[in-house]
Amino acid sequence: MVRPSYEIVSELKQRRRTFHSAGGLFSKDKIAKSTRLLVDRINPRPGDRILDYGCGYGAVGIALADAAPDLDIQMVDSDIRAVRLAQENVRRNHAEGTHVVLDHTLNRFPNGSFNTVALNPPVDEGTETIFEMIERAQSKMRHGGNFFLVAKVRRGAKSYMRKLTETIGPAKVLSRTGGYWVMRAERSPVCPPDAVDLSRYEHLVEAELRGRRYAFHTRAGIFSRKDLDDGTRLLIETVDVRPRHTVIDVGCGYGPIGIAAAHLASVGRVVMVDCDARAVEYAAKNVRSHHLNHARKNGKPRVEAVLGDRFDAVPGERFDRVLSNPPFHAGSDVLLPLVDEAYRHLRVHGRLYLVLMRYTGVMKHMRRVFGNCRLASESERHVVLVSERTV
Numbered sequence: 001m002v003r004p005s006y007e008i009v010s011e012l013k014q015r016r017r018t019f020h021s022a023g024g025l026f027s028k029d030k031i032a033k034s035t036r037l038l039v040d041r042i043n044p045r046p047g048d049r050i051l052d053y054g055c056g057y058g059a060v061g062i063a064l065a066d067a068a069p070d071l072d073i074q075m076v077d078s079d080i081r082a083v084r085l086a087q088e089n090v091r092r093n094h095a096e097g098t099h100v101v102l103d104h105t106l107n108r109f110p111n112g113s114f115n116t117v118a119l120n121p122p123v124d125e126g127t128e129t130i131f132e133m134i135e136r137a138q139s140k141m142r143h144g145g146n147f148f149l150v151a152k153v154r155r156g157a158k159s160y161m162r163k164l165t166e167t168i169g170p171a172k173v174l175s176r177t178g179g180y181w182v183m184r185a186e187r188s189p190v191c192p193p194d195a196v197d198l199s200r201y202e203h204l205v206e207a208e209l210r211g212r213r214y215a216f217h218t219r220a221g222i223f224s225r226k227d228l229d230d231g232t233r234l235l236i237e238t239v240d241v242r243p244r245h246t247v248i249d250v251g252c253g254y255g256p257i258g259i260a261a262a263h264l265a266s267v268g269r270v271v272m273v274d275c276d277a278r279a280v281e282y283a284a285k286n287v288r289s290h291h292l293n294h295a296r297k298n299g300k301p302r303v304e305a306v307l308g309d310r311f312d313a314v315p316g317e318r319f320d321r322v323l324s325n326p327p328f329h330a331g332s333d334v335l336l337p338l339v340d341e342a343y344r345h346l347r348v349h350g351r352l353y354l355v356l357m358r359y360t361g362v363m364k365h366m367r368r369v370f371g372n373c374r375l376a377s378e379s380e381r382h383v384v385l386v387s388e389r390t391v
């Protein structure tokens with residue numbers, strides 16, 4: 001389980017709500033202005049079927065829950081941490097008629113399921129991700145249904161307006177406040193009934209790592225989807241992984257670190273973990289395309305990609321190496337627990353390797369926890385830190 005580390009008490013739609021949140025999630029310690037603006041513009045009618053698309057810890061869906069009788073609100077997110085918190089927040093707010101599921105495809109919903117879609121998009125993931133979300137939602141909307149989207153003018157609002165108009169139907173701006181636009185597009189019968197070809201959001205990343213050539217499948221919404229990240233490369237080129245080692249790659253993305261490690265630990269075991277279902281799907285796809293999915297080790301897959309929050313998918317398992325390129329903007333509430341948990345999941349003489357951009361605070365913490373930490377390598381923008389468990 002995610003251990004909630006923030007409690008947010010806030011008034012939304014004239015109701016006092018309490019949310020639990022955690023480090024690493026969108027607007028972790030307060031209700032975002034964008035969320036508030038979006039919610040204020042949506043006035044459901046009795047019986048509406050609403051999609052809270054990318055629900056995070058659940059503020060939008062929960063705020064709308066009793067805005068009209070007999071609502072059916074589906075809340076989806078691709079991040080397991082968000083889904084777990086949203087489920088807990090639904091219970092704690094007694095938000096009837098709301099359902100939270102881990103999802104990023106919307107394939108589970110029949111066409112024409114919703115008359116309202118609410119999207120406060122993950123702008124940090126880039127325009128492509130948001131365009132894909134709009135395209136995926138289109139066929140799930142009823143004719144005449146409304147798609148609400150909030151975005152900052154400086155962060156792509158105009159391009160989302162164009163995309164909504166082209167994909168859903170004519171979009172208009174409902175409000176302009178503090179640099180944000182809330183937009184609404186009504187699904188038009190003239191827009192095609194099915195989502196267009198989504199393969200345009202897929203990419204192939206080619207790289208040579210430790211003398212071996214790789215081709216990784218990636219897609220919109222996954223970290224560094226068009227090129228191998230410099231930090232990732234530095235980490236792979238630095239790590240000391242031996243043939244019999246057991247290795248975990250925490251925050252695997254599409255899997256470059258774990259897959260390269262699987263070739264170094266040629267008879268060992270490698271677990272790749274990510275909290276995002278899209279990343280796990282593509283890491284698993286790359287395990288298969290590199291023919292690493294067949295062998296087993298002590299009754300478990302030799303190489304596997306699993307969904308999880310840090311180490312919760314491998315309770316009690318100990319490793320020789322913990323490798324991670326943690327999220328860029330991760331603050332101490334993400335990085336410090338990662339170090340603590342890595343220590344507990346390492347064998348004696350096992351090592352934690354982390355690639356980072358800023359590192360003073362983390363290095364201090366690694367020294368505190370492990371009693372040692374050194375700079376294993378550095379490039380212009382990144383450093384690799386390593387600590388060894390000695391007892």
Ligand SMILES: C[S@@+](CC[C@H](N)C(=O)[O-])C[C@H]1O[C@@H](n2cnc3c(N)ncnc32)[C@H](O)[C@@H]1O
Pocket residue numbers: 024223224229232250251252253254255256257273274275276279308309310325326327328
């Ligand atoms: C900087 S990216 C690195 C991705 C990949 N390892 C690479 O180097 O290309 C960080 C990844 O960590 C994942 N992540 C963030 N917080 C996490 C958590 N608590 N548990 C598991 N994965 C997490 C993100 O979804 C993202 O895929």
